[in-house]
Amino acid sequence: MAKLPKPDDLFNSIDYKIPSKKWEDVPPDLSDGKFCYPTKIKNLEYLSLPTTKGEWSPAEDDWKLPDNWETIVREGFKERLDKYRSLKVFMDICVRCGACADKCHFFIGTGDPKNMPVLRAELLRSIYRNDFTTAGRILGTIAGARKLTKDVIKEWFSYFYQCTECRRCSVYCPYGIDTAEITMMGRELLTLLGLNINWILEPAANCFRMGNHLGIQPHAFKDMVDFFCDDLEEITGVRINPSYNRKGAEILFITPSGDVFADPGTYTFMGYLLLFEHIGLDYTLSTYASEGGNFGLFTSSEMMKRLNAKMYAEAKRLGVKWILGGECGHMWRVIQQYMDTMNGPADFLESPVSPITGTKFENAASTKMVHIAEFTADLIRNGKLKLDPSRNDKHIVTFHDSCNPSRAMGMFEEPRYVLKNVCNHFYDMPEGTIREQTFCCGSGSGLNTEEIMDLRLRGGLPRANAVKHVHDKYGVNMLACVCAIDRAALPPLMNYWVPEVGVTGLHELVGNALVMEGETERTMNLRQEPLTEEEDETDE
Amino acid sequence: MATVEFEGNSFTVDEDGFIDNFTSWNNSWVKYVKTQEGIDELTKEHWDVINVLQDYYKKNGIAPMVRILSKLTGFKLKHIYELFPSGPGKGACKMAGLPKPTGCV
Numbered sequence: 001m002a003k004l005p006k007p008d009d010l011f012n013s014i015d016y017k018i019p020s021k022k023w024e025d026v027p028p029d030l031s032d033g034k035f036c037y038p039t040k041i042k043n044l045e046y047l048s049l050p051t052t053k054g055e056w057s058p059a060e061d062d063w064k065l066p067d068n069w070e071t072i073v074r075e076g077f078k079e080r081l082d083k084y085r086s087l088k089v090f091m092d093i094c095v096r097c098g099a100c101a102d103k104c105h106f107f108i109g110t111g112d113p114k115n116m117p118v119l120r121a122e123l124l125r126s127i128y129r130n131d132f133t134t135a136g137r138i139l140g141t142i143a144g145a146r147k148l149t150k151d152v153i154k155e156w157f158s159y160f161y162q163c164t165e166c167r168r169c170s171v172y173c174p175y176g177i178d179t180a181e182i183t184m185m186g187r188e189l190l191t192l193l194g195l196n197i198n199w200i201l202e203p204a205a206n207c208f209r210m211g212n213h214l215g216i217q218p219h220a221f222k223d224m225v226d227f228f229c230d231d232l233e234e235i236t237g238v239r240i241n242p243s244y245n246r247k248g249a250e251i252l253f254i255t256p257s258g259d260v261f262a263d264p265g266t267y268t269f270m271g272y273l274l275l276f277e278h279i280g281l282d283y284t285l286s287t288y289a290s291e292g293g294n295f296g297l298f299t300s301s302e303m304m305k306r307l308n309a310k311m312y313a314e315a316k317r318l319g320v321k322w323i324l325g326g327e328c329g330h331m332w333r334v335i336q337q338y339m340d341t342m343n344g345p346a347d348f349l350e351s352p353v354s355p356i357t358g359t360k361f362e363n364a365a366s367t368k369m370v371h372i373a374e375f376t377a378d379l380i381r382n383g384k385l386k387l388d389p390s391r392n393d394k395h396i397v398t399f400h401d402s403c404n405p406s407r408a409m410g411m412f413e414e415p416r417y418v419l420k421n422v423c424n425h426f427y428d429m430p431e432g433t434i435r436e437q438t439f440c441c442g443s444g445s446g447l448n449t450e451e452i453m454d455l456r457l458r459g460g461l462p463r464a465n466a467v468k469h470v471h472d473k474y475g476v477n478m479l480a481c482v483c484a485i486d487r488a489a490l491p492p493l494m495n496y497w498v499p500e501v502g503v504t505g506l507h508e509l510v511g512n513a514l515v516m517e518g519e520t521e522r523t524m525n526l527r528q529e530p531l532t533e534e535e536d537e538t539d540e
Numbered sequence: 541m542a543t544v545e546f547e548g549n550s551f552t553v554d555e556d557g558f559i560d561n562f563t564s565w566n567n568s569w570v571k572y573v574k575t576q577e578g579i580d581e582l583t584k585e586h587w588d589v590i591n592v593l594q595d596y597y598k599k600n601g602i603a604p605m606v607r608i609l610s611k612l613t614g615f616k617l618k619h620i621y622e623l624f625p626s627g628p629g630k631g632a633c634k635m636a637g638l639p640k641p642t643g644c645v
Contacts, residue, residue, distance in 0.1 A: 037555045055541065203643040213643030220600035227608055258644030261605045265644070293644055328644075448644070451555065484644035 004454060007497060011461070015111045023113055023122075024146060028158035030058045036161050036197035036449055043201040044194060047208060047303065052194035058157060063150070069193055070148060074131055076192045080185055081132060087185055090177045091128045094121060100169035100179065105440050106162050109458030114159050117169035117179045123155055124186050157195055160186035162455065164444035165298070165330075166403040171436050183445075188300045196299065199449035203295040207307050211290045212257035218244075218287035224260050225285065228270045235528060237520030240277045242285055247318050249284035250355060254311055255326025255372075256293040258484035259505070265487040267526040268327055268505025274514050275376065275507060279356050279384060283324065289314035292331040293484060298446040305342050308334055312346050315368075322352040323369045327505050329444065329483030332371060333408035340366045357382040371405065373482055373506060377414040380421045386515040391522060392423035394533045395478040395509070398470045399428065400463065400490065401438035402483035412436070415482055415506050422513040427474040433466035441481075443489035456489065457496050464497035471498050479503050546572040558634050562597065565637030573635040577626060586623055586635075588613050593636040603629070603638045 005013065019026065028034075035058040044051045050072075053064040066072060081088050100117040102108065107115040114120060122144070129136030129145035136145030146152070165180035173179070190196065203213035210217060216224070222244055229240045243249065255272065259265040276283055289310045296303035315323050325331060340346075349368040352361040359378045364370045379385050399419055405411045412435045419426050433439050442459025470476040479490060479501050490503040512525045525531055541560055544551045549568040552560045557576065559565060570590065574582055592612045596604040603609075606628050610617055617628070624631030629640060 040554070199642060206642070214641055214645065215602055217601055220602060223600070224605060224608070227605075227611070231607075256644050261641065261643075262645040263606060266605065266607065295643070488644050 004457070004496075010454070010457065014109065014458070017111075019113060023119060024126075026114075027151065028114075028155050030154065030158060032059060033451065033454055035059070035158065036199055036447065036452055039196045039198045039201040041194075043198065043205040044196070046205040047201065049196070049201075049299075049303075050192055050194045058154070063154070063195070065150065065153070065193055065195075069150075069153070072192050073127075073148060073153070073189055076189050077128070077131065080188065081128075084181075084185075086178065086181060090121070090179075090182055091125050091132075093175050094118065094125065094177060095175075097174065099172045099174060103169045103172050104163075105166070105168070105442055105462045106164075106455070106459045109442070109461040110162075110455070112162075114155075115162055117163075117173075120159050120163060121177070121179055121182045123152070123159055124182060127152065153190070153193065153195070156186050157190055160190065161197060161447065162459075164403070164440050164442065164447055164459065166440035166444055167407045168403070168437065168440065171407065184297075184301070187298065191300055197446065197449070200295050200298045200446035203293075203446075204299055204303060204307065207291055207295065211286075211288050211310060212260075213291055213293060213295060214257045214261050216257055216260060216290060218290075221260060221285075221287045221290055225269070225273075228266065228273060231528065232270055232273060232526075235524050235526065236274070236516050236522065238274075238277065238516045238518060240273050242273060242276070243283075244285050244287055245318065246284035249318060250282040250321050251284075252289070252315050252318060252320040252323045253283050253285055253326065254289050254292045254323060256328040256331065256484035257291045258293070258488060259326060260290075262484075262488055264491070264502075264504055264508065264527075265484050267508040267511070268487070270526045271505065271507030271509070271511030272326060272372065274511040274516065275385075278386075278514050278516055279379065282355065284318065284320070286314045286318070292326055292328040294331060294334050295446055297330055297334055301338075301342075304334060304338065308339060309343050311339075311369075312343050312349075315346070316348050321350040322364075323349070324372060324375060325369050326372050327482040327484065327507060329402040329404040329485055331404075332411075333404040335367050335369050336409040339369070354378055356384050371409070371411060371414070373405075373411060373414040373418060376507070376510060377417045380418060385421075387422055387513045388515050389422050389424050389513050391512045391525065391531050392509050393425070394531065395423055395504070396425040396427070396474060396476045397423050397478045397480050397504075397509070398426070398467060398476045399434070400441070400467075400479055400481040400486060401434050401436075402481050402486050403438060403440050403444060405482055406438050407436055410436075415480075418506060418510060419480060422509045425474075427470050427476055429466040429470050433462070439463040439466060441483075441486050441489045441493060443493075444485050448485050448489045453492070457493060460489070460493040461497065463490075464493055467494065467501055468498045471501055477501055480506055480509060482506050544572065556630070556634075556640060558640055559637050562637050562639075565594075569637060570635055573631075577624065577631055577635070579624070583623075585615070585619075589615070589620065589623060589628075589632050590636045593632060593638055597636070597638050603633050603641055
């Protein structure tokens, strides 16, 4: 991995000058540290995806494309234009007004014009014009058309993996062009040639084999959750014994596997366990549907569908009434916008009703899946939780709206309502950087890989900048979020730009505040740190 | 994939320098990573970590989460960083021949 510059140097290196050359004449930077590692061929084979003619590297000239690569791309493009009306509309309708141009975190952090969403789309659109429109065929470059070449493929690879599919730009598009779907199509076409990245396909292959991105086997999954229960017993004095794959449970709970494996997500998982114990929920965990996330979404619609099918399949097998989903980001884009028609209808499930409050989650009537922030907000609103927010007093908290729960499902109030009830110090970041306009962590859509850390820190700069604002103004020292990629990506981002700020999941803070029946006096939070700063200091 | 030659052994490694297959791990690999990591001397504590990682991996097909590694070895995370300056993943797992975890991590 290339060495990282100092924050000030990185910040000052961003150049918004108008380039002297036309964009078509500027090749992508494919030097070390500027691209994600290509996928290992074993992962393509495992998922029955097309392969290149051999191992390749973006840094090399020959990408080992299949001999008929042009035909593959053209036919793949045509197939998708026929299949998705949206793609055709998005290709035709853009008037290049530029409303999206400065909305992308990668443009803000790199100054690279090809990270303007309009231009990123143009990379695909120019080929569309050339191959599929009469004007483009006749007028060529005058109509914004250009020929498909191997260099175009390289450009696609570079820039469709510099987009986190966060859809912030779409919010500002007067035509409502979903630029994430353009990136998704670009990545699909690349995948037809065997071009993909390992950070996406290894999790996808693991998920296909083992049910989760990390490849956690059933007995290891249980071991890890039992480990959390041991810690929880030490912290609260309460022993929790969750069930696994239990037929007849009322609710199936599914969360990203990052919460089972990686800190600080593991503390969020402990928060879930405390919450369910607190309300006596009749639920079960699954070692088969052991992943809420879906890196298929970042590969192709077909892969997304294959990996997602396990959720409904497991719900059906266990005979649960409905599914409760944990703090994951892109999982909710899949559920909210595709799952019902893609894997459903889930007519064997019931329309979700909270067994504790009787609240009917009308919004989840078709998918049968409820987001845990909604579920918990409803519990609090109905007075069902005994909370001591002072246990979170050392945290001055702000909330990062994770891109997909905010822009794909419109969830803005619930997490804030929960936060305001479980901690005493909460401050929002400035308008324009939160809710539907939230800035991406800079590492979503499978880009949370270390070899492109420079790009991730640039892409995360607008988010970090807004955090810095509330840190300077209110002393904010904790950034809460509802996404496992966030929990993996925000700690290094904060560490670089605003090192005084830590990262937590929403339900870690819920878990800290919950007063459990029969608990011993709480002196530690879920991280087994003292509850107050003073004790911290005497400790050291 | 690249190849590393060390003490007459040949290892296939990925871009991050992890060996591609756990079965090709041997003592020579440990010595090679030791030089890469800038570790002066391998102590019993280093080997405790390596053994725990390998036992866990053989049983579970995955590296242990950091907190489990800490519990099984009895070493605090800070001490693991002292032993392996690149950390439990990039340092210790690499030396033990385990693959790098992927996903939302």
